[in-house]
Amino acid sequence: MLRTTFSTVSRSLFAKPSAIIAVRSYHPKVIDHYEHPRNVGSLNKSDPFVGTGLVGAPACGDVMKLQIKVDEASGKIVDVKFKTFGCGSAIASSSYMTERVRGMTLEDAGAIKNTEVAKELCLPPVKLHCSMLAEDAIKSAINDYKRKRAAASASA
Amino acid sequence: MSPITFSFASRARALFIIKSTLSLSSSTTSSSPRLIAHASRLSTLSRSASIPKTTHLNQRVSWHLSTRSAPSSLFHTSSRASSSPSNDKETPQKPETRPCWKCANPVPYLALICPNPTCKVVQTIAPGANYFEVLGLSPEPTFDIDVKDLRNKFFKIQQQVHPDSYSQNTNSDQVYAQQQSTLANKAYATLKDPLSRANYLLDLSHAPIHESESLDNPELLMEVMEARELLEDAQTEAEVQDLKDVNDARVLETCQGLSDAFRERDLETAKELSIKLQYWIRIRNVIRDWAAGKPVVADHV
Numbered sequence: 377m378l379r380t381t382f383s384t385v386s387r388s389l390f391a392k393p394s395a396i397i398a399v400r401s402y403h404p405k406v407i408d409h410y411e412h413p414r415n416v417g418s419l420n421k422s423d424p425f426v427g428t429g430l431v432g433a434p435a436c437g438d439v440m441k442l443q444i445k446v447d448e449a450s451g452k453i454v455d456v457k458f459k460t461f462g463c464g465s466a467i468a469s470s471s472y473m474t475e476r477v478r479g480m481t482l483e484d485a486g487a488i489k490n491t492e493v494a495k496e497l498c499l500p501p502v503k504l505h506c507s508m509l510a511e512d513a514i515k516s517a518i519n520d521y522k523r524k525r526a527a528a529s530a531s532a
Numbered sequence: 533m534s535p536i537t538f539s540f541a542s543r544a545r546a547l548f549i550i551k552s553t554l555s556l557s558s559s560t561t562s563s564s565p566r567l568i569a570h571a572s573r574l575s576t577l578s579r580s581a582s583i584p585k586t587t588h589l590n591q592r593v594s595w596h597l598s599t600r601s602a603p604s605s606l607f608h609t610s611s612r613a614s615s616s617p618s619n620d621k622e623t624p625q626k627p628e629t630r631p632c633w634k635c636a637n638p639v640p641y642l643a644l645i646c647p648n649p650t651c652k653v654v655q656t657i658a659p660g661a662n663y664f665e666v667l668g669l670s671p672e673p674t675f676d677i678d679v680k681d682l683r684n685k686f687f688k689i690q691q692q693v694h695p696d697s698y699s700q701n702t703n704s705d706q707v708y709a710q711q712q713s714t715l716a717n718k719a720y721a722t723l724k725d726p727l728s729r730a731n732y733l734l735d736l737s738h739a740p741i742h743e744s745e746s747l748d749n750p751e752l753l754m755e756v757m758e759a760r761e762l763l764e765d766a767q768t769e770a771e772v773q774d775l776k777d778v779n780d781a782r783v784l785e786t787c788q789g790l791s792d793a794f795r796e797r798d799l800e801t802a803k804e805l806s807i808k809l810q811y812w813i814r815i816r817n818v819i820r821d822w823a824a825g826k827p828v829v830a831d832h833v
Binding site for chain 1: 743745747756761807814
């Protein structure tokens with residue numbers, strides 16, 4: 377009886393070895409952002425209150441653009457757009473980042489770490505660099521905005 | 533599937549996906565990208581995900597070194613170094629012969645088959661041989677490869693060691709034939725394609741492009757972004773063909789630059805150009821898969 381049970385169990389476990397091999401797949405959260413990306417598009421690059429971050433991942437050839445529009449009085453991000461050419465994780469990371477930073481102060485937005493993005497999207501280790509790219513992109517956009525404002529106040 | 537296998541498969545696939553042919557030329561300006569390593573961030577994360585750091589950070593390297601160890605630095609790691617052979621002293625000299633695993637007679641170090649007429653077994657993989665040696669090219673790594681000659685050499689090797697020829701042989705013959713054949717496949721796939729060849733040369737000279745690196749080269753990124761947007765907006769075959777011509781020219785020019793950089797052992801420029809080539813090849817793959825009305829989806833895994 378015991379043997380029968382055992383062999384039945386082992387048959388059901390090992391009958392189709394191909395089914396056991398894990399298929400690489402994205403986490404549902406990544407797929408959601410990928411299929412319904414938030415805030416895709418562009419802001420006017422020459423607007424004095426728009427900061428543009430353009431970053432790339434040299435190892436895989438991804439490119440990511442993230443733009444923020446800042447309300448000068450409150451110092452908060454009032455609009456944000458992104459455009460990413462890359463893998464699903466890179467698109468999801470930037471999409472998530474745009475949702476996350478909307479309404480934030482520049483200081484808070486600049487403090488967002490890639491680990492938060494990776495954790496939220498459940499990125500596997502091989503895709504961590506995508507979340508780093510999103511962190512670099514928002515930092516780069518903030519720096520661009522600050523540069524613009526500094527240049528504007530210097531010339532004023 | 534373990535994360536290690538996962539990333540291994542991803543790397544292997546990436547190298548196989550990038551199959552290439554060359555064409556044409558145009559003008560792209562070269563500028564020095566600022567490479568920022570995020571090794572500390574990455575290693576923290578790798579640890580938290582309980583993956584050994586090395587398996588992740590040096591994936592490309594470990595992939596190449598997994599079957600055999602590559603010779604140490606064949607290029608100067610400092611840029612603009614002149615081509616003196618002094619760096620070769622780091623490379624341990626390989627002996628000319630080694631004993632056959634079966635009959636113990638000496639066989640040429642890189643021989644695939646024992647020359648002893650009464651033995652003739654497939655040899656084990658020669659430790660330390662680089663992909664150039666595996667395919668019977670000059671052992672000195674170079675970017676300048678005659679792809680036709682490479683293919684002929686590859687086919688000759690497969691004629692000798694293809695596992696199908698050893699299905700009736702002893703188990704060890706089969707295993708060694710399979711190992712040799714697999715290695716030849718990897719070597720051929722790596723060397724025939726300019727991008728993977730460039731990356732392999734950078735690996736050999738201990739200057740690989742890490743996944744943790746971030747690129748802040750506005751000029752290049754603007755050009756890439758613009759090219760991608762034009763491609764995204766393209767409606768007709770003719771428009772895409774124009775973009776293809778421009779991109780093919782970029783590929784060719786970058787490859788010519790790589791050839792010069794590797795010949796001059798200028799690793800810094802070689803790395804810059806490899807990064808550029810990665811972007812152009814990605815655009816080429818998108819163009820290849822383009823079809824009118826088909827939405828642009830994520831272009832790699």
